[in-house]
Amino acid sequence: MKGLKTKNSLVGLLFVSPWIIGFAIFTAFPLLYSLFLSFQKVKITTSGIQTEFIRFENFQYAFVVDAIYTERLTKYLEEMIISVPIIIVFSLIIALLLNQRIKFRGMFRTIFFLPVIIASGPVMKELIDQGITTIPTIEKYAIYQALTESPDGFLNGILLYLIKNLIMILWFSGVQILIFIAALQKMDKQIYEAAKIDGASNWESFWKVTLPSLFPMIIVNTIYTIVMYSMFSLNPIIEHIQTNMFKVDTGFGYASALSWIYFLIIALALALSVGAMTLKGKKNYN
Amino acid sequence: MQNSKTQQLDKYYLKSKRFFLGMQGTDGLLFKVLVYGLLVGIGFVYLFPVIYMGIFSFKSLDDLLNPMINWIPTQFYLDNYTKANHVLNFFSTLMETLYVTVLPAIAQTAVAAVIGYGLARFEFRGKKVLFVLVLATFIIPPQVTMIPRYIFFNELNILGSLKAFMLPAAFGQGLNSAIFILIFYQFFRMVPKALEEAAQIDGAGHFRIFFTIALPMAVPAIIISFLFSFVWYWNETYLAAIYFGDALTTLPLQLQKFVATYEKMFPAEMGLEGNQLNEGIKMAGTILSILPLLIVYFITQRWFVEGVDRSGITGE
Numbered sequence A: 001m002k003g004l005k006t007k008n009s010l011v012g013l014l015f016v017s018p019w020i021i022g023f024a025i026f027t028a029f030p031l032l033y034s035l036f037l038s039f040q041k042v043k044i045t046t047s048g049i050q051t052e053f054i055r056f057e058n059f060q061y062a063f064v065v066d067a068i069y070t071e072r073l074t075k076y077l078e079e080m081i082i083s084v085p086i087i088i089v090f091s092l093i094i095a096l097l098l099n100q101r102i103k104f105r106g107m108f109r110t111i112f113f114l115p116v117i118i119a120s121g122p123v124m125k126e127l128i129d130q131g132i133t134t135i136p137t138i139e140k141y142a143i144y145q146a147l148t149e150s151p152d153g154f155l156n157g158i159l160l161y162l163i164k165n166l167i168m169i170l171w172f173s174g175v176q177i178l179i180f181i182a183a184l185q186k187m188d189k190q191i192y193e194a195a196k197i198d199g200a201s202n203w204e205s206f207w208k209v210t211l212p213s214l215f216p217m218i219i220v221n222t223i224y225t226i227v228m229y230s231m232f233s234l235n236p237i238i239e240h241i242q243t244n245m246f247k248v249d250t251g252f253g254y255a256s257a258l259s260w261i262y263f264l265i266i267a268l269a270l271a272l273s274v275g276a277m278t279l280k281g282k283k284n285y286n
Numbered sequence B: 001m002q003n004s005k006t007q008q009l010d011k012y013y014l015k016s017k018r019f020f021l022g023m024q025g026t027d028g029l030l031f032k033v034l035v036y037g038l039l040v041g042i043g044f045v046y047l048f049p050v051i052y053m054g055i056f057s058f059k060s061l062d063d064l065l066n067p068m069i070n071w072i073p074t075q076f077y078l079d080n081y082t083k084a085n086h087v088l089n090f091f092s093t094l095m096e097t098l099y100v101t102v103l104p105a106i107a108q109t110a111v112a113a114v115i116g117y118g119l120a121r122f123e124f125r126g127k128k129v130l131f132v133l134v135l136a137t138f139i140i141p142p143q144v145t146m147i148p149r150y151i152f153f154n155e156l157n158i159l160g161s162l163k164a165f166m167l168p169a170a171f172g173q174g175l176n177s178a179i180f181i182l183i184f185y186q187f188f189r190m191v192p193k194a195l196e197e198a199a200q201i202d203g204a205g206h207f208r209i210f211f212t213i214a215l216p217m218a219v220p221a222i223i224i225s226f227l228f229s230f231v232w233y234w235n236e237t238y239l240a241a242i243y244f245g246d247a248l249t250t251l252p253l254q255l256q257k258f259v260a261t262y263e264k265m266f267p268a269e270m271g272l273e274g275n276q277l278n279e280g281i282k283m284a285g286t287i288l289s290i291l292p293l294l295i296v297y298f299i300t301q302r303w304f305v306e307g308v309d310r311s312g313i314t315g316e
Helices: A002-037 A057-065 A067-098 A105-118 A121-130 A142-149 A154-164 A166-185 A189-197 A202-231 A236-245 A251-285 B002-021 B029-057 B061-065 B079-088 B090-121 B127-139 B142-156 B163-170 B177-190 B194-201 B206-217 B219-235 B238-244 B251-256 B258-265 B279-310
Strands: A040-045 A048-053
Touching (some): A002 B127, A057 A067, A067 A236, A067 A251, A105 B279, A121 B279, A189 A202, A202 A251, A236 A251, A251 B127, B090 B177, B090 B206, B163 B238, B194 B206, B206 B219, B219 B251, B219 B279, B238 B251, B258 B279
């Protein structure tokens, strides 16, 4: 019996072995190698790649000299902090609407998932260039005019970004809507009936029943949103990494340092948001 | 008499209240109107860029300049499309795009099926760690591994060829591979083991069971993974531009260079008014570049929508 067990586990390992090999070659090793490169000055010569250890100079350069990078990083963080909650709340609202007993549900679902299919970087860029990533005719409203007249200041800048790119932000929510719908449909109808018998209104049962049971999905969606938002090909940071990669005076070493800084910031953002949400969730719902 | 009249009124009041507000607050007319109103309104705003693109791609220069014409072009104008088709070199680029998206998508799906099966059906030491690592690869931005991979591919001399996409995909390290492994893992965990156990008693080996019993059952998961993988590879321009250079191109990459290519093809000094690049032509180009995806989506949208269910992240 024991022999069968070891045999089974060997077969299992055989099945996952492609991933283990691939992970070692294409992910783990490159991760370490780019960490190594980030402390080096990399020169490409005819005989191959030459590296020279320069300690933390690349990182120093990124934060002290390279004003574009730090500026883009702060802008990215600001935009993410306001975009992610909007995406989550929006997809939750749409999911709740689509979860009602309505006609044409399939059609609406098809519409709200469409952007996931077509929103590649170049397409989005065309749309932004045309100025059609916002609510139609928004420029006629007073609030927009007031904002464009005084574009300075933290809040104004953010609001302006929000208004100008509203549709683009909402277009990130296709998958999240479907995740919420799937979770809503798996919920037990009896809980609602029980809540109703106890005298809860729809409003109350949304806050006390629906939201707490959706809580894990909110975390999943937050992770998904942050990751997708950070890796979108129009993101100015990854563009900056690419340009530095092929620049003579900065090169692979500096680009590696930039990518590692970016990676750590994404990881930190994920850890902070998920951590804060679980803490709050524990306090509220347990 | 008075009494029965108020009773009557009461009845009408209750009836109309039930009609408008419903019995439970979610089935009244007002509520329905609100839900449909919101869905149609938000849906319109959501689709606005697509509608705009469609309309502008049919506008001639006169229509574009005429401020009176907003939604309906005066004529069915196809010149924009012929020009955009020319600039994108549509059919040969489409073939090339299919080549660099379908093959990696197939490889990625096949490998994800094997790995997902291994994780779902077998117990071995370190499986939990492995599983966490699989999920962790999802949050690693491609930029971190991109430079070492670039150097590595350069040494293997496969930059500018499809292998730069195929190799990582074939080892489960392609675009969002973690999601596809998760889909197959959940799928194989949900299907009952009985059939496989029966085959095992009959003396079938593990690999034969996988190919003849497990895989045929997993057709839905295979379709879903392939479609998502296909779309994600199609829309990937950042890595494609770096790994392929000028050797291979895709429709989105051609769209990125649209203005430059157009100016090369129709030089401005020819002096012809109609030869200037205008937004109608640009929109036609954008539409052409997403048209194949739209067709695939409208045929297969059921699978996309179900795919999220199948991934099982909502918990079973």
